[in-house]
């Protein structure tokens with residue numbers, strides 16, 4: 001049986017008692033889900049291999065994917081990592097507690113090798129959530145915690161999501177209401193004087209750039225790679241692909257990393273070869289907090305299949321993008337009408353501004369396009385709504401990959417299995 005500690009509307013003294021009860025479970029090596037400012041995490045004692053193994057078991061998660069260790073105090077960090085440089089310190093001062101995860105050289109033996117998946121580094125963060133901080137502190141342990149969803153499902157932003165996915169598989173859930181940011185933390189590693197973003201999240205590139213050091217984005221989130229997969233998927237689905245003509249020139253200053261740039265360099269080229277040269281975007285901060293895309297480098301291909309079906313709803317989802325939003329909506333509606341004819345249960349993921357344009361079995365809004373923080377907050381719940389409604393065919397609009405929009409698009413592209421249609 002999975003216990004639910006409902007903190008919402010509970011007297012402070014009792015809530016405190018329940019947090020201690022949950023913390024005791026953690027100290028005893030059990031798994032407990034808890035809210036953070038990003039998504040709910042499934043926690044266990046990071047120093048206990050047995051405890052960490054029960055996280056992987058409950059989630060059905062491949063064990064070669066390392067976990068983030070959550071701490072409540074800076075003092076806990078010294079046990080976990082080797083002495084770190086000034087940049088690491090500045091990042092912690094600026095963003096902790098908060099949605100930034102730092103990958104740092106691990107102190108050997110500090111956490112179970114199951115946490116780091118055998119790497120010499122460990123990912124650490126201090127969540128900006130009262131309940132999480134009190135729970136971690138009361139447990140007296142560093143807490144390993146991936147998102148508290150079944151592997152492949154959208155991350156949980158409410159305790160109900162955790163219950164849906166993991167009831168009966170974990171010791172308990174601390175219900176602290178809806179999470180705030182809605183998408184996971186930004187994961188960075190430090191390369192000397194450079195901040196290298198491995199996963200976009202709650203802390204945006206512009207926020208990182210404010211520190212005045214170079215920020216680079218890993219090719220796993222490199223929009224160019226998405227463009228490549230767009231082509232592959234179009235070939236697969238027999239739809240026409242409209243490549244953008246302009247590549248990003250060296251040292252060109254752009255206001256952000258735009259999604260358009262995902263489709264650079266694909267004009268009529270040999271599709272198979274396009275898997276090889278993915279560009280690495282190097283983002284340099286400038287005075288007015290703009291960023292500069294300055295380097296392109298070829299890197300080895302990754303297995304495309306690896307990244308598919310993350311966060312995915314059960315139905316088939318695809319993204320539709322274009323410069324003209326009325327054309328995008330028209331495309332979506334026509335395609336959904338076709339799908340309906342074939343007997344599909346249709347869904348559309350849209351923004352408030354466009355919501356009245358659609359006829360579908362389920363229409364889910366991500367808030368206003370003018371406030372992408374709302375999209376981040378609502379995204380995972382929205383994806384789960386399609387499953388609840390039994391949608392089998394889902395079209396989704398896109399948003400600019402700017403600010404928090406980069407994290408939203410990163411998750412949307414994965415949820416859609418990299419299927420994207422560009423409408424002229």
Ligand code: TXA
Nearest residue numbers: 038040041066067068103121122123145146147184185
């Ligand atoms: O917001 C969040 O980060 C949430 C909440 C619960 O804190 N947690 C979360 O954990 O998203 P998870 O396990 O779903 O994602 C952890 C990410 C993965 O992309 C993993 O590959 C990366 O962090 N990671 C963990 N340790 C790493 C390491 N040593 N080196 C590189 N990447 C690492």
Ligand code: MG
Nearest residue numbers: 146147155184
């Ligand atoms: Mg996750």
